[in-house]
Amino acid sequence: MKSPLRPPVAIGPPGRRATVLAVAWAVLLTGGCTVANSGSAAGADTVQIVLPEEPPTLEPCDASLTATGRVVRSNITEPLAERVPETGELEPKLATGWKQTSPTTWKFTLRKGVTFHDGTAFTAKDAAFSIDRTLDSGIECNVDGYVFGDSEITATAVDATTVRVTSQEPDPILPLRLSFVEMVPTSTKADSRVREPVGTGPYRIDKWNQGINLRLARYDGYWGKAPDYRAALYTWRAEGSVRAAMISSGEADVAVGLAPADGAGDHAVEYPNNETSYLRIDADKPPLDDIRVRKAINYAIDKKGLVASVFAGLGRPAGQLVPDGVTGYNPDIKAWPYDMKRAKSLIAEARADGVPVETEITIIGRNGIYPKAAEAMEVVQKGLRDAGLRVEVKMLDVNAWTEYLLRPFPKDAGPTLLQAQHGNQAGDAAFTMEQIYGSKGAQSSYGTPGLDQRIQRAERAAGSERQTRFAEALAHQSEKVVRDAVLAHMKGIIALAPDVTYKPDSASGDEMHLAEIHPAG
Amino acid sequence: MLTFLRRRILSSAVPLLVVVLGVFFLARLTGDPANLYLPLSATQEMREAFSAQHGFDDPLLVQFGDYLAQLARLDFGESLRTAQPAAEAVLRAFPATLQLAGITLLLAAAGAVVVGSLAAYRPNSPADRIAGFLSSTAASTPDFWFAIMGVLIFAVTLDWLPTSGTVGAAAWVLPVATLLIRPFGVLVQVVRGAMVTALSEPYIKVARSKGAGERRVIFKHALRNAGAPTLTVAGDLAVGLINGAVVVETIFGWPGIGKLMIDSILQRDFAVLQAAVLLTALTIFALNLLIDICYVLIDPRVRQGALA
Numbered sequence: 056m057k058s059p060l061r062p063p064v065a066i067g068p069p070g071r072r073a074t075v076l077a078v079a080w081a082v083l084l085t086g087g088c089t090v091a092n093s094g095s096a097a098g099a100d101t102v103q104i105v106l107p108e109e110p111p112t113l114e115p116c117d118a119s120l121t122a123t124g125r126v127v128r129s130n131i132t133e134p135l136a137e138r139v140p141e142t143g144e145l146e147p148k149l150a151t152g153w154k155q156t157s158p159t160t161w162k163f164t165l166r167k168g169v170t171f172h173d174g175t176a177f178t179a180k181d182a183a184f185s186i187d188r189t190l191d192s193g194i195e196c197n198v199d200g201y202v203f204g205d206s207e208i209t210a211t212a213v214d215a216t217t218v219r220v221t222s223q224e225p226d227p228i229l230p231l232r233l234s235f236v237e238m239v240p241t242s243t244k245a246d247s248r249v250r251e252p253v254g255t256g257p258y259r260i261d262k263w264n265q266g267i268n269l270r271l272a273r274y275d276g277y278w279g280k281a282p283d284y285r286a287a288l289y290t291w292r293a294e295g296s297v298r299a300a301m302i303s304s305g306e307a308d309v310a311v312g313l314a315p316a317d318g319a320g321d322h323a324v325e326y327p328n329n330e331t332s333y334l335r336i337d338a339d340k341p342p343l344d345d346i347r348v349r350k351a352i353n354y355a356i357d358k359k360g361l362v363a364s365v366f367a368g369l370g371r372p373a374g375q376l377v378p379d380g381v382t383g384y385n386p387d388i389k390a391w392p393y394d395m396k397r398a399k400s401l402i403a404e405a406r407a408d409g410v411p412v413e414t415e416i417t418i419i420g421r422n423g424i425y426p427k428a429a430e431a432m433e434v435v436q437k438g439l440r441d442a443g444l445r446v447e448v449k450m451l452d453v454n455a456w457t458e459y460l461l462r463p464f465p466k467d468a469g470p471t472l473l474q475a476q477h478g479n480q481a482g483d484a485a486f487t488m489e490q491i492y493g494s495k496g497a498q499s500s501y502g503t504p505g506l507d508q509r510i511q512r513a514e515r516a517a518g519s520e521r522q523t524r525f526a527e528a529l530a531h532q533s534e535k536v537v538r539d540a541v542l543a544h545m546k547g548i549i550a551l552a553p554d555v556t557y558k559p560d561s562a563s564g565d566e567m568h569l570a571e572i573h574p575a576g
Numbered sequence: 577m578l579t580f581l582r583r584r585i586l587s588s589a590v591p592l593l594v595v596v597l598g599v600f601f602l603a604r605l606t607g608d609p610a611n612l613y614l615p616l617s618a619t620q621e622m623r624e625a626f627s628a629q630h631g632f633d634d635p636l637l638v639q640f641g642d643y644l645a646q647l648a649r650l651d652f653g654e655s656l657r658t659a660q661p662a663a664e665a666v667l668r669a670f671p672a673t674l675q676l677a678g679i680t681l682l683l684a685a686a687g688a689v690v691v692g693s694l695a696a697y698r699p700n701s702p703a704d705r706i707a708g709f710l711s712s713t714a715a716s717t718p719d720f721w722f723a724i725m726g727v728l729i730f731a732v733t734l735d736w737l738p739t740s741g742t743v744g745a746a747a748w749v750l751p752v753a754t755l756l757i758r759p760f761g762v763l764v765q766v767v768r769g770a771m772v773t774a775l776s777e778p779y780i781k782v783a784r785s786k787g788a789g790e791r792r793v794i795f796k797h798a799l800r801n802a803g804a805p806t807l808t809v810a811g812d813l814a815v816g817l818i819n820g821a822v823v824v825e826t827i828f829g830w831p832g833i834g835k836l837m838i839d840s841i842l843q844r845d846f847a848v849l850q851a852a853v854l855l856t857a858l859t860i861f862a863l864n865l866l867i868d869i870c871y872v873l874i875d876p877r878v879r880q881g882a883l884a
Binding site: 111112114119195197199200201204205247248250265266267268290291292293294296297300301303304305306452453454455457458460461462486490497498 | 606607609611612614615616617618619620621622625626629657658659660668669672724727728731732735738739740741742743826827828829831835842844
């Protein structure tokens with residue numbers, strides 16, 4: 056039992072206690088300074104960009120990952136050719152021209168006088184090496200899975216400025232696929248990934264303070280026109296309203312990936328971001344296996360209302376998965392009109408024929424797939440309930456949701472509608488159709504032999520015939536298969552400070568060219 | 577003392593093991609990371625190759641055995657997302673959190689002792705009522721709201737402070753203030769309560785009757801005795817802060833362990849998650865040990881028990 060009279064216990068002499076405290080403060084504060092001083096102040100000749108997340112890596116063969124690609128592509132490294140988003144045409148970059156010399160062979164003529172950031176010249180050997188490294192090195196390049204799939208491709212340096220690329224099967228869009236392969240020197244490691252690559256682009260990596268910021272510096276030996284800014288400073292903030300606030304407070308010039316609610320105000324610039332939102336109808340299970348029910352679902356969704364209210368006007372109602380500018384886009388396919396009367400009568404008709412329309416249908420949603428994702432699904436649910444269907448919504452996180460998105464699908468799921476969004480950043484419907492609508496496509500729960508045939512025929516075609524055939528396949532899906540309910544071609548928001556000009560296009564989400572950002576005035 | 581330490585270390589080994597086991601198995605129940613890391617159009621062969629390369633195709637127990645063997649060699653594996661050693665990512669993030677937590681707790685405790693003692697000195701006086709109102713408001717303010725309001729008012733409207741980031745001393749103000757407000761509110765109430773009790777104890781009367789000055793009575797006699805409950809609550813708050821101030825780290829772009837853990841959960845970056853949880857658990861264990869030692873030092877009753 057403690058005696059109340061007993062003097063308090065001292066931890067140590069007061070002097071020593073003070074020293075301990077002072078040391079603790081000093082450690083914390085000097086430690087604080089290590090974090091605090093590791094950034095660098097940006098001047099007027101530096102463009103400051105705030106991203107939603109830090110790039111996981113700057114490995115060029117992962118450039119199809121948005122977080123990596125928007126920093127790397129055509130800033131640090133460059134491809135042989137680049138797609139112009141407005142026209143869909145390829146324009147020369149590190150290759151000045153290309154020619155198909157046989158159905159399976161293409162020859163690329165390389166630009167002369169190009170050097171890498173380490174001073175070495177860019178030659179055909181580097182080009183062949185970069186293609187091999189991306190496709191065959193076993194380092195799991197994202198570009199390989201995204202663009203090439205299981206196609207077998209060989210690249211050979213014919214002379215210093217000519218590369219021959221051969222595919223096992225005829226490939227009419229091989230140059231488009233190769234526009235995803237960024238060029239690196241042969242000195243790059245072939246059997247492992249690099250985090251900080253050497254490229255030929257207008258900017259080189261100056262300093263990457265991991266977790267804090269990434270600074271690029273203008274490369275003086277660049278072969279093309281020098282960009283306006285001497286340096287670019289990337290920072291990242293996960294919270295959209297903070298990214299928008301950084302523009303208002305003058306801490307950043309460009310803020311990427313904003314939502315309407317982030318409050319960018321007058322600084323906000325809207326642009327069509329290449330994404331199309333849709334619901335995949337898993338048409339292999341009743342009642343969704345009846346085309347009248349699938350049509351009714353399309354009629355029962357008020358897409359105009361959805362875009363105007365939930366999406367805050369950021370989008371336009373759509374009837375197909377590919378937007379204008381992508382090879383295969385069919386201007387004749389319109390968004391399904393909102394027609395509740397029609398929807399109800401189709402459901403009634405199906406019910407009369409014994410289709411179990413009272414079976415509960417689950418909408419599998421994904422939180423954050425686009426702004427107000429859950430609200431959008433509630434609007435859809437209301438429409439479908441009004442039409443006479445029993446619908447529940449289940450919102451999941453991304454990993455749980457991909458179990459439903461990709462084969463093999465969960466077996467005991469019952470009839471489902473999947474909330475999805477598709478972005479065709481490659482610019483050719485081949486990157487949409489097979490995987491989403493093919494009977495065996497990785498993201499496809501239902502297909503028909505007729506649609507499969509049309510897709511395969513289109514994939515083999517080139518030029519204007521390719522456009523016609525893909526457009527026809529899309530029309531067939533929209534009229535005869537009705538495998539989904541397309542909602543809208545979406546728009547994105549970036550915010551710009553008054554002292555910069557930049558015109559975002561449909562590719563800006565995936566690659567943001569620093570050379571296209573200019574000081575205002 | 578050594579026996580006491582040994583006993584505490586041994587009794588903490590079990591929860592630590594449970595944490596390691598739990599994180600390993602629970603994380604793996606949440607789906608195949610191949611779906612997240614490979615492009616949607618990747619072929620089945622690519623998916624299988626990915627799983628084989630990272631050992632996800634082995635039975636869970638084999639994977640766990642490999643993990644333990646790696647741990648024994650202090651190898652924490654490689655991040656799926658960045659292909660960097662997981663330990664590197666964790667050791668980079670942890671100091672940022674520790675600095676933030678340390679400064680916050682010191683300021684909160686120092687402020688709470690002053691305000692709480694003043695409030696307790698004359699219970700129900702206007703000063704006490706104001707302190708009570710402010711501390712309960714502080715203790716119940718949602719931190720994300722406070723943070724966003726702070727950014728809007730002090731960065732956007734008044735332009736006094738940067739919105740976010742870690743560059744420069746001014747960048748610390750909003751994160752520390754956001755993190756501080758709740759612990760401060762809670763601690764003021766605890767200090768006040770403990771001081772009111774202590775000041776009504778007989779030994780205070782004895783001290784006063786022996787002619788001790790008021791400052792000495794409050795800071796030397798009463799505060800020392802109010803220390804134990806304050807330490808308990810402060811320890812709890814410290815554990816919360818070290819676990820990562822996820823909201824503050826997310827809003828202010830602070831590269832700390834909380835954000836790293838949340839990201840590695842969302843991205844199924846198992847190696848980073850495991851390393852982060854292990855390091856945090858060890859730190860919390862060390863912190864609890866430190867708090868126990870502090871008890872021993874400030875409260876002779878505990879000391880007698882510990883040394884027995």
